[in-house]
Amino acid sequence: MTTIDPGAVDASVLLVDGPWRHRFVTANGSRFHVAVAGPDEREAPLVVLLHSVLGFWWSWRHQLVALADAGYRVAAMDLRGTGASDKPPSGYDVPTLVADVSGVVRSLGADDAVVVGTGTGGDVAWAVPALAPDVARAVAVLAAPRPVGPDGAAPSTVRGTTTVRSWRSLVYAQVPGLPERSLTRGDLLARLLDAWGGVPGWPDAATLAVYRDALRVPFAAHSQLEQLRWLARSTSRTDGARLRTALLKARPVPVLQVHGAHDGLRSAHRAALSTTEAARCTTGYRFETVTAAGHFPAEQSPDLVNTLLTDWLAGIAPIP
Secondary structure, three states, X not given: OOOOXXXXXXXXXXXXXXXXXXXXXXXXXXXXXXXXXOOOOOOOOEEEEEOOOOOOHHHHHHHHHHHHHOOOEEEEEOOOOOOOOOOOOOOOOHHHHHHHHHHHHHHOOOOOEEEEEEOHHHHHHHHHHHHOOOOEEEEEEEOOOOOOOOOOOOHHHOOOOEOHHHHHHHHHHOOOOHHHHHHHHOOXXXXXXXXXXXXXXXXXXXXXXXXXXXXXXXXXXXHHHHHHHHHHHHOOOHHHHHHHHHHHOOOOEEEEEEEEOOOOOEOOOOOOOOHHHHHHHEEEEEEEEEOOOOOOHHHHOHHHHHHHHHHHHHHHOOOO
């Protein structure tokens, strides 16, 4: 019998009020929560924002406002297992998450979207042109090196970006039950955000409290860890090999890659694509380093990230 943590939080508390609208849409057999901002007109380009493990739609609160003010229709999505979205027992692999994103784009009435992801959400964003090529107009990734090398190498050897701390996190996530309890009842969340964030003073107490509440929604901590478990296990399995093959054959799209200089999870060292690789897998590539940020640049340097995104979007998805 599954026991609900006595400190569990109802997902409704995560529907924070702000200059956005909360919607629920059906896609890929599940119900997803999205925070939507900007014009309702379908002519406005759609930008879909994908959070990382340990986060939820609220991670994009600064970008929701800035991109909407720039004229874009913006949807910050709670990925499956997170926030107010459904939390099914399976489907936390990247191909299924891509199918979720694709379905949400269609449910929002758009033919395609600019897909923006941070952290593990960036892993999903990289895969959209490969697995749902008609959906991705362009891709922006934060704190997420391309999860395949030019020769099809697994993430553990890609461009030397994987840190020892990253692999320790993935290994620890494989332990049944213990990481979930550490996230919801212990201090693991605070320690991970501090170590990955790499910037003294972040997160502050208020931000930490919001993220702790999000993980205390029933089954949310387990679902998020299932993403990490799949990433680790797929490295040496056929499903991971199939994904890497698909990434190598992905339809080239414009790509913006942003990386924090102090990223404590995925090192900024050699995170950028080589000139040859960028020419082969993108139709226009831009790499930017955020010197004052670590693994969470959208929250640690929101003004700069907002400027980078709006400037880039103006060139690849201009407002009609």
